[in-house]
Amino acid sequence: MEQRIGMKLTKATPCGRPASVCGWYFTHPASNYFTLGRIDEDQAQDYAKRKGWDEREMMKWLGVVMK
Numbered sequence: 001m002e003q004r005i006g007m008k009l010t011k012a013t014p015c016g017r018p019a020s021v022c023g024w025y026f027t028h029p030a031s032n033y034f035t036l037g038r039i040d041e042d043q044a045q046d047y048a049k050r051k052g053w054d055e056r057e058m059m060k061w062l063g064v065v066m067k
Contacts, residue, residue: 038067 044066048058 036065039065040067 039062044058044062047062048055051057053061
């Protein structure tokens with residue numbers, strides 16, 4: 001992909017190259033956006049454990065969505 005269009009995924013998975021977007025997009029007339037809301041600390045810890053993250057890594061990725 002990088003050689004063909006100059007776009008790549010970074011180590012943290014966002015697209016490299018400003019204004020680049022990638023993904024699978026599905027549409028339906030009745031679809032709408034929604035948020036998942038805040039998660040409790042026990043949910044974050046459970047997810048972090050399954051990902052093999054320590055406390056610091058957990059807070060880096062999940063801190064903004066924790067209650």
